[in-house]
Amino acid sequence: MSKPNIDTGSINTWCPGCFNFQILAGFRNFLGKEIKTEKQRESIAMVAGVGCHAKIYDYVNLNGINTIHGRVLPTCMGIKIGNPNLTVYGFAGDGDAYSEGISHLIHAARYNLDVTFIVHNNQVFALTVGQPTSVTEKGYKEKTTPEGVVLPTLNPIKLMLSARAGFVARVFADVKQIEWILKEAKKHKGFKFIEVIQPCVVFHPDKGYKEKTYMLDSKNHDSSDIDKAMKKASEWDYDGIDKKTKIPLGIFYKEKRKTFEEQHWQLQKLMKKKKSWRDIKR
Numbered sequence: 164m165s166k167p168n169i170d171t172g173s174i175n176t177w178c179p180g181c182f183n184f185q186i187l188a189g190f191r192n193f194l195g196k197e198i199k200t201e202k203q204r205e206s207i208a209m210v211a212g213v214g215c216h217a218k219i220y221d222y223v224n225l226n227g228i229n230t231i232h233g234r235v236l237p238t239c240m241g242i243k244i245g246n247p248n249l250t251v252y253g254f255a256g257d258g259d260a261y262s263e264g265i266s267h268l269i270h271a272a273r274y275n276l277d278v279t280f281i282v283h284n285n286q287v288f289a290l291t292v293g294q295p296t297s298v299t300e301k302g303y304k305e306k307t308t309p310e311g312v313v314l315p316t317l318n319p320i321k322l323m324l325s326a327r328a329g330f331v332a333r334v335f336a337d338v339k340q341i342e343w344i345l346k347e348a349k350k351h352k353g354f355k356f357i358e359v360i361q362p363c364v365v366f367h368p369d370k371g372y373k374e375k376t377y378m379l380d381s382k383n384h385d386s387s388d389i390d391k392a393m394k395k396a397s398e399w400d401y402d403g404i405d406k407k408t409k410i411p412l413g414i415f416y417k418e419k420r421k422t423f424e425e426q427h428w429q430l431q432k433l434m435k436k437k438k439s440w441r442d443i444k445r
């Protein structure tokens with residue numbers, strides 16, 4: 164039996180040099196090692212909304228839902244509750260996750276369903292031509308903000324820590340980092356928040372972000388300590404970069420907490436029998 168193809172073969176319409184290519188390649192590499200059989204391919208679902216990032220849905224041969232902007236997480240949660248035996252990956256932009264869908268993000272962290280959520284953070288609404296989101300730095304100018312952004316940025320890592328997310332990580336849009344963090348996330352049961360910092364080659368170009376990053380590891384960080392995680396998260400507030408900027412990457416925080424599935428006997432029953440609601444006779 165041949166290995167299932169996880170490439171849909173669709174023509175890619177991202178801009179040349181877009182960092183979404185790195186995220187796609189990292190996800191495909193990861194899946195390539197996970198999926199050996201058609202049954203394994205069918206056990207994984209993916210969700211994306213609307214935006215440049217969301218086209219990832221067209222390029223990966225998995226079942227799932229291409230949902231509406233800002234609603235990636237409720238869709239992931241619906242899939243997981245409908246069939247808790249599925250492994251679910253959600254892909255959102257910063258506009259989707261931190262502006263339009265922000266209430267879902269907070270509650271998804273609290274619910275703690277075993278879902279992996281990947282935020283492509285290019286710090287703009289790219290597909291609609293570069294309007295600022297809640298993580299765009301002060302002073303950023305485009306047509307809707309000719310005088311420059313005046314609002315302070317939101318810090319999503321701090322937000323996720325406050326909302327009790329049990330796995331909080333940030334990486335750069337680099338194929339190796341994506342593959343690594345997906346492997347790490349797989350080991351954790353519960354809601355996994357992974358932010359990917361990515362320049363937008365058209366509307367928020369690279370100003371040397373990657374050079375400002377460093378990795379968190381067991382020598383410089385204790386990822387079981389929420390106060391230390393908050394401190395590390397405070398090192399960069401998404402407010403641009405200058406000579407002093409240091410952007411920590413890696414796993415900020417990990418906490419083992421009961422998942423939503425583990426606390427509901429109906430979902431437990433489905434998981435034990437390896438069934439979905441659809442298989443239940445009414």
Ligand SMILES: Cc1ncc(C[n+]2csc(CCOP(=O)(O)OP(=O)(O)O)c2C)c(N)n1
Pocket residue numbers: 213214215216217231232233255256257258259260263283285287288289290291296
């Ligand atoms: C419910 C809804 N609101 C707004 C839009 C308009 N819209 C489409 S794409 C987009 C920007 C997406 O930005 P982001 O989520 O940051 O993704 P990116 O394009 O930067 O990858 C917006 C505002 C929409 N299609 N649907």
